[in-house]
Amino acid sequence: MKLISLFISVLFCSVFFSGCASEEKNLTTAEGAYKYAKEFDDAERYDLALQKYADVKNKFPYSNLATEAELAIAEVHYKRESFAEAQVAFQNFRDLHPKNPKIDYVVYKIAMSYYSQLPDTFDRDLSLGNDAIYHFDEIIKSYPHSEYVKEAKEKRDETFQKLAEKELYIADFYFRQEKYSAALRRFESTLQKYSGLGFDPRAHLGAARSAKKLANNTKQKYHSKLLISKFPNSDEADKAKTEEL
Numbered sequence: 001m002k003l004i005s006l007f008i009s010v011l012f013c014s015v016f017f018s019g020c021a022s023e024e025k026n027l028t029t030a031e032g033a034y035k036y037a038k039e040f041d042d043a044e045r046y047d048l049a050l051q052k053y054a055d056v057k058n059k060f061p062y063s064n065l066a067t068e069a070e071l072a073i074a075e076v077h078y079k080r081e082s083f084a085e086a087q088v089a090f091q092n093f094r095d096l097h098p099k100n101p102k103i104d105y106v107v108y109k110i111a112m113s114y115y116s117q118l119p120d121t122f123d124r125d126l127s128l129g130n131d132a133i134y135h136f137d138e139i140i141k142s143y144p145h146s147e148y149v150k151e152a153k154e155k156r157d158e159t160f161q162k163l164a165e166k167e168l169y170i171a172d173f174y175f176r177q178e179k180y181s182a183a184l185r186r187f188e189s190t191l192q193k194y195s196g197l198g199f200d201p202r203a204h205l206g207a208a209r210s211a212k213k214l215a216n217n218t219k220q221k222y223h224s225k226l227l228i229s230k231f232p233n234s235d236e237a238d239k240a241k242t243e244e245l
Contacts, residue, residue: 029060030056030059030060030063030064030065030066031065033052033055033056033059033060033065034053034056034065034068034069036052037049037052037053037055037056037069037072038072040052041053041072041076044079046076046079046080049072049076050073050076050077053069053070053072053073053076054069054073056068056069057069057070057073067097067100070089070092070093070096070097071093071102071106073089074086074089074090074092074093074106074109075109077089078090078109078112078113078116081116083113083114083116083117084113084117086109086113087110087113087114087117090106090109090110090113091110093106094106094107094110104139104142104143104146104148105146105148107135107138107139107142107143108135108139108146108148108151108152110135111132111134111135111136111138111139111152111155112132112155114128114129114131114132114135115129115132115136115155115158115159118132118159118162122162122165122166122169123166123169126162126163126166129159129162129163130163132155132156132159133156133159133160133163136152136153136155136156136159137156139152140152140153140156157197160194160197161197161198163193163194164190164193164194164197164199165199167186167189167190167193167194168186168187168190168199168202168203168206170186171183171186171187171189171190171203171206172206174186175206175209175210178213180210180213180214181210181214183206183210184207184210184211184214184216184219187203187204187206187207187210187223188203188207190203191203191204191207200230200231201227201231201234201235201236201237202236204223204224204226204227204231204236204240205223205227205236205239205240205245207219207223208220208223208224208227208240208245209243209245211223212245220245223245224240224245227240228240228241
C-alpha cells in the first residue's frame with residue numbers, strides 16, 4: 001500500500017509540475033500571455049487583468065495581440081466604471097490605430113465613456129454632454145452602417161434632453177432672481193439648440209414672461225404667438241392666454 005501511495009504521489013507531482021511548466025512556457029508567447037490576462041478579466045479581477053494586458057503590450061509589441069491588449073485595457077477601465085480612464089484609453093487606441101476594423105466600436109465607446117460620466121440630475125455639471133454628442137454624431141454620420149448607430153441615436157437624444165433641462169433650469173433660476181435679460185437669453189437658447197425635444201412650450205412661455213418683464217413687446221408677442229399657434233393644447237398656451245402675454 002505504501003508503494004502504491006508513493007507511486008500516486010510521484011505521479012501527481014509530475015503532472016502538477018508539468019502543468020506549471022507548460023503554463024510558464026505559454027506565458028512566453030503572446031497567445032499564452034493574452035489568454036492568461038483574459039482569465040483575470042473574465043474573473044473580474046480587473047487590477048490583475050490590466051497588469052497582464054500591459055505585459056502583452058510591452059513584451060510582444062509586434063504581435064497582433066498587442067493591439068488587442070490595448071483595446072482590452074480600455075474595455076477593462078470601462079467595465080470597472082473608471083469612465084474617464086476608459087475615454088482616454090479608447091481615444092489613445094483610436095489615435096494609434098485609426099484604420100482598425102473595430103474603429104466604429106471604439107468611437108462609440110469614447111462617446112459612451114463621456115455619456116457615462118454625466119450625473120443623474122441636470123442641476124450638476126453636464127459639460128461632458130457636448131463631448132458625448134459630438135462622438136455619437138460621428139458614429140451616425142461617419143459610420144452609417146455600423147451596428148452601433150441605433151443606440152448612438154438613442155443616447156444622443158437622451159443627452160440632448162439632459163442639456164435642454166439644464167438650460168431651462170438655469171433660465172428659471174435667472175427668472176426667479178429677477179435677472180430677466182439673462183433668463184430671456186437662456187429660454188431662447190433652449191429653443192435654438194434643443195427645439196423639438198418637447199421643451200418648446202415651456203421655453204416659449206418663459207421667454208414671453210421674461211420679455212414682458214423687460215417691456216420688450218416685440219419678443220413678448222413673438223413667443224406668445226408661436227406658443228399658442230404651435231402648441232394650442234398645451235398647459236403653457238393656456239397660461240399665456242390667462243396672463244395675456
